[in-house]
Structure formats: C-alpha cells, structure tokens
Amino acid sequence: MTEHSDYEAGSYVGADREPGRPEERTLAQEVRGYVLGLGLAALLTIASFWADQTREIYASGIAMALLVLAVAQIGIHLIFFLHITTDPDNENNILALAFGVLIVCLIVFGSLWVMLHLNHNLMPMHSLAQAP
Amino acid sequence: MSTPALRLAHDPALGPAGITPGRITGRGAGGPAPKRIVVGYGFWIFLLSDVIMFSAFFAAYAVLFKSTAGGPSAHELFDLRNTAAETALLLASTFTCGMASLAVGHRSQKWTQVALLVTGLLGFAFIVLEIREFSSFVARGAGPSRSAFLSSFFTLVGCHGIHVSVALLWLGTMMAQFYAKGFRQDIRYRFLCFSLFWHALDIVWVAIFNLVYLVGSLPPELLP
Numbered sequence: 001m002t003e004h005s006d007y008e009a010g011s012y013v014g015a016d017r018e019p020g021r022p023e024e025r026t027l028a029q030e031v032r033g034y035v036l037g038l039g040l041a042a043l044l045t046i047a048s049f050w051a052d053q054t055r056e057i058y059a060s061g062i063a064m065a066l067l068v069l070a071v072a073q074i075g076i077h078l079i080f081f082l083h084i085t086t087d088p089d090n091e092n093n094i095l096a097l098a099f100g101v102l103i104v105c106l107i108v109f110g111s112l113w114v115m116l117h118l119n120h121n122l123m124p125m126h127s128l129a130q131a132p
Numbered sequence: 133m134s135t136p137a138l139r140l141a142h143d144p145a146l147g148p149a150g151i152t153p154g155r156i157t158g159r160g161a162g163g164p165a166p167k168r169i170v171v172g173y174g175f176w177i178f179l180l181s182d183v184i185m186f187s188a189f190f191a192a193y194a195v196l197f198k199s200t201a202g203g204p205s206a207h208e209l210f211d212l213r214n215t216a217a218e219t220a221l222l223l224a225s226t227f228t229c230g231m232a233s234l235a236v237g238h239r240s241q242k243w244t245q246v247a248l249l250v251t252g253l254l255g256f257a258f259i260v261l262e263i264r265e266f267s268s269f270v271a272r273g274a275g276p277s278r279s280a281f282l283s284s285f286f287t288l289v290g291c292h293g294i295h296v297s298v299a300l301l302w303l304g305t306m307m308a309q310f311y312a313k314g315f316r317q318d319i320r321y322r323f324l325c326f327s328l329f330w331h332a333l334d335i336v337w338v339a340i341f342n343l344v345y346l347v348g349s350l351p352p353e354l355l356p
C-alpha cells in the first residue's frame with residue numbers, strides 16, 4: 001500500500017478514483033469537472049436572483065422556489081467541489097452527510113414548527129396586552 | 133458451498149488476497165483505508181458539526197425574522213447588489229480553490245501559489261464587502277442590538293464572516309508552507325482539509341444568500 005501514498009491529490013473527501021490508480025482522469029477532465037460545476041452553480045445563482053426579482057412566479061411560491069434552488073445548488077457544490085460520489089470509499093462520508101442533513105432538518109424545521117405554534121397559542125394574551 | 137465473501141477473497145481478478153483498496157474499504161473489509169480517505173473523513177465529520185452549528189443560527193434567524201421591534205425590516209435594509217457581488221466573489225474563489233487542488237495534485241508550485249493567491253484575494257474582497265455592509269447597517273441605527281431580528285442576522289452572517297476570515301489566515305499559512313517546505317505529504321493533508329473547509333464555507337453562503345438575503349428582501353406581502 002505504501003506505493004499508493006504518493007498520489008494524494010487535492011480536494012477529495014473520498015476519491016472518485018481508486019487509490020493507486022491516480023491517472024484515470026487527466027488534468028483536462030478534472031478542470032472540465034470544476035468548470036461544469038462552476039457553470040451549474042452560476043446558473044442556479046442567477047436563477048435564484050431572477051426568482052427573487054421576477055413577479056412571474058406565483059407570489060407565495062417564491063420563498064419555496066428559493067429554498068429549492070438553494071438545495072439544488074448545495075447539491076451541485078457537494079458533487080463537483082467536495083466530490084461526494086457513490087464510490088465505495090465514499091460510503092462513510094455519505095452516511096455522515098445523511099445524518100447531518102437529518103439533524104439540520106430537525107433543528108431548523110423543528111424550531112420553526114414549535115415556535116410558530118407557540119406564537120399561535122399565545123396570540124390571545126398578546127392581543128389582550130395591546131388592548132386599551 | 134463457499135460464501136460470497138470467500139469467493140470474493142479468492143477471485144484472482146481482484147489481485148493478491150482479493151484486496152483492492154478503495155473497492156471494499158468503505159465496508160470495513162479489505163484492510164485499512166488509505167490515509168487520504170481517513171483524513172478527509174475526519175475533517176468531513178468536523179464540517180458537518182460546523183454545519184449543524186450554523187443550522188442552529190439559521191433556526192434562530194428564521195424564528196426571529198419578523199421580530200423587528202419597530203426597527204428596520206430585512207426588506208428595507210438589504211442591498212441585493214452587494215449580495216450579488218459577495219456571491220460572485222465567493223463562487224469564483226471556490227472555483228480557484230479547486231484549481232489550487234489540481235495544481236497541488238500535479239505538484240506545480242507556480243500554479244498552486246497563483247490559484248491560492250487569487251482565492252485569498254477573492255475571499256478578502258468578500259470580507260471587505262461584508263464589513264462595509266455591516267458598518268452601513270450600524271451607521272443607519274440597525275446594529276445587532278436594535279432588534280431580535282438584527283441580533284440573529286448579525287450572529288448568523290457574522291459567524292460565516294469569521295469563518296472566512298479564519299480560513300484566510302489558514303490559506304496564507306498553506307501558501308507559506310508549500311513555498312517553504314514543498315509538497316510534503318502532511319502538508320498536502322492539511323491542504324486537503326483547507327480546501328474542504330473553503331468549499332463548505334461556500335455551501336453555507338449559498339444557504340445564506342438564498343434564505344437570508346433573497347427571501348428577506350421580498351416585500352412583506354410575498355413572505356410565507
């Protein structure tokens with residue numbers, strides 16, 4: 001295995017190539033991967049700003065559209081820049097990512113859910129306090 | 133007769149003792165994973181814990197978003213041209229950081245230094261824009277102590293800004309180490325972690341510019 005240790009290239013959470021077989025992708029192919037990722041990310045960024053400015057989209061859906069575009073762009077970043085792939089070497093990374101996403105969703109949506117209900121349930125007291 | 137695992141172990145196509153590192157390491161078979169995989173995995177766990185911390189700030193911001201205490205709202209404050217510039221700078225810097233990874237992978241001192249320098253300058257410009265934005269908010273009486281909304285805004289976006297600033301120091305250290313010590317293996321592991329950190333910061337920024345700036349700048353009647 002020691003002969004593999006010489007091929008520790010740049011930014012790979014998990015390899016999208018096998019250790020010991022580093023030359024499966026040429027430099028041009030790797031650059032192309034980053035350029036493709038940059039192009040897709042830029043497109044989604046422009047789409048986000050467009051969705052924000054336009055009034056073509058059903059108004060109540062704009063915030064949801066921005067959420068969807070953000071998730072899509074995060075996916076692009078994970079694949080093209082952080083190199084999260086379906087490679088066996090990446091299994092642990094993907095499992096950790098899945099767990100992280102679960103916790104993030106619990107914290108964000110759980111907080112919103114609980115706090116909105118609290119606000120709702122405390123409403124009468126609130127309007128009472130404002131009464132003359 | 134024999135189990136699939138045994139057949140796998142004796143399959144001559146898989147090389148000596150059936151071990152193909154990288155093929156089976158993820159499942160705990162076939163010997164220890166290469167160090168590059170282990171280092172990346174460990175740092176990945178740290179990044180996920182960092183993201184979970186950010187998610188708590190996001191949750192606080194989302195809950196307090198409308199608690200403006202009579203102060204300025206997001207719609208009145210945010211300047212989207214500034215946000216667009218910051219987004220472009222950070223996206224470009226994440227790309228040049230990827231180029232630096234390729235340069236390190238190909239042992240090119242010149243391109244490593246150039247790509248890292250460009251990455252650092254773009255990141256620095258991002259920080260400058262953010263500080264300008266924050267000070268303009270404070271000058272307009274919209275500092276972090278004005279309302280719960282602004283407290284949560286400054287905490288969330290400021291925490292990201294602090295991360296980028298620390299990453300800039302790390303970036304400078306990496307440039308110096310590559311320059312002084314060459315492409316030593318331990319330094320390349322450090323750089324692997326740095327590049328993961330930098331890309332992860334851009335991911336957090338994607339969430340911030342979409343969910344804080346773009347959603348926040350919608351007129352109140354369009355908000356959910």
